Amino acid sequence: MTFPDELSCRELVELVTDYLEDALSPAERVRFEEHLIACPGCQTYLEQMRRTIDVLGRVTEESLEPAARDQLLDLFRNWKRGDRVN
Amino acid sequence: MRLAPNDVAGSAGVDDDVRLVELLRAGDERAFAALIDRYHTVMLRLATVYVRDRAVAQDVVQDTWLGVLRGLDRFEARSPLKTWIFHILVNTAKTRAVREKRTIPLSALWDPTTADSFEPAVEPGRFFPADAPRWPGHWTSLPPGWDAVPEERLLSGETRSLIHAAIDALPPSQREVVSLRDSEGWTAVEVCNILQISETNQRVLLHRGRSRVRRALERYLTGT
Numbered sequence: 001m002t003f004p005d006e007l008s009c010r011e012l013v014e015l016v017t018d019y020l021e022d023a024l025s026p027a028e029r030v031r032f033e034e035h036l037i038a039c040p041g042c043q044t045y046l047e048q049m050r051r052t053i054d055v056l057g058r059v060t061e062e063s064l065e066p067a068a069r070d071q072l073l074d075l076f077r078n079w080k081r082g083d084r085v086n
Numbered sequence: 087m088r089l090a091p092n093d094v095a096g097s098a099g100v101d102d103d104v105r106l107v108e109l110l111r112a113g114d115e116r117a118f119a120a121l122i123d124r125y126h127t128v129m130l131r132l133a134t135v136y137v138r139d140r141a142v143a144q145d146v147v148q149d150t151w152l153g154v155l156r157g158l159d160r161f162e163a164r165s166p167l168k169t170w171i172f173h174i175l176v177n178t179a180k181t182r183a184v185r186e187k188r189t190i191p192l193s194a195l196w197d198p199t200t201a202d203s204f205e206p207a208v209e210p211g212r213f214f215p216a217d218a219p220r221w222p223g224h225w226t227s228l229p230p231g232w233d234a235v236p237e238e239r240l241l242s243g244e245t246r247s248l249i250h251a252a253i254d255a256l257p258p259s260q261r262e263v264v265s266l267r268d269s270e271g272w273t274a275v276e277v278c279n280i281l282q283i284s285e286t287n288q289r290v291l292l293h294r295g296r297s298r299v300r301r302a303l304e305r306y307l308t309g310t
Contacts, residue, residue, distance in 0.1 A: 013297075
């Protein structure tokens with residue numbers, strides 16, 4: 001049985017980021033959480049999104065290439081020597 | 087002198103910024119090295135959203151660093167150093183982009199409604215149709231949980247490579263917002279401020295990007 005104002009799973013997955021970002025209105029938040037309590041599939045989905053964010057947080061940017069780094073340090077030395085008069 | 091990478095990180099306070107700028111003004115090379123190690127690759131990636139050509143993007147970032155050094159005497163710590171640097175980057179990149187032939191106008195760059203139409207977080211086929219007699223819009227079968235996936239697997243080099251590939255495959259605007267928010271740890275306010283986008287657009291891009299990465303991870307972890 002589905003009530004007209006009840007969220008469907010399909011709608012819930014589109015609100016996950018708003019939920020995690022605390023951007024839902026209080027009423028929307030209640031609807032979201034009411035669905036969640038009763039729906040193991042959406043609980044799993046939310047947990048997957050949380051783990052995805054967690055894994056994304058462990059991704060590190062590739063480090064600066066040595067040649068580019070040297071070039072920038074040269075830029076700094078040049079600036080230090082004379083460019084700063086500008 | 088103490089200059090751990092974290093001192094240059096986004097969470098650094100006003101005092102750290104003031105101190106760092108003093109070191110730079112004094113010509114301290116280690117301070118500059120810490121700064122480029124922290125931000126250069128992030129800046130380069132962001133620049134490529136505005137100018138597609140990697141060589142041009144490298145120019146843009148180099149010009150930005152020069153602009154930062156030349157502007158140091160004007161920096162007043164009213165905004166964080168990071169914000170100031172990235173503002174210079176975005177302005178430099180935009181100026182440069184205007185000179186390039188672009189297929190997408192600058193104004194549409196961060197607007198998910200013009201860049202592409204509605205993009206569902208999950209394939210519609212995984213839900214019962216809206217007119218189904220039972221459970222309309224509900225999962226046809228429950229998504230397999232990842233509880234059985236050992237933590238070591240999630241942290242493995244292979245998973246990291248997969249995540250890198252999934253991020254690289256995102257449309258540029260989604261890739262940027264996801265990287266800055268989730269990998270670099272910027273706040274929503276910082277991202278909106280530096281990219282000059284609305285909170286709503288920021289959230290839509292973050293949502294779509296994260297959803298795509300979740301999907302890639304799901305395929306990899308559960309083979310579905």
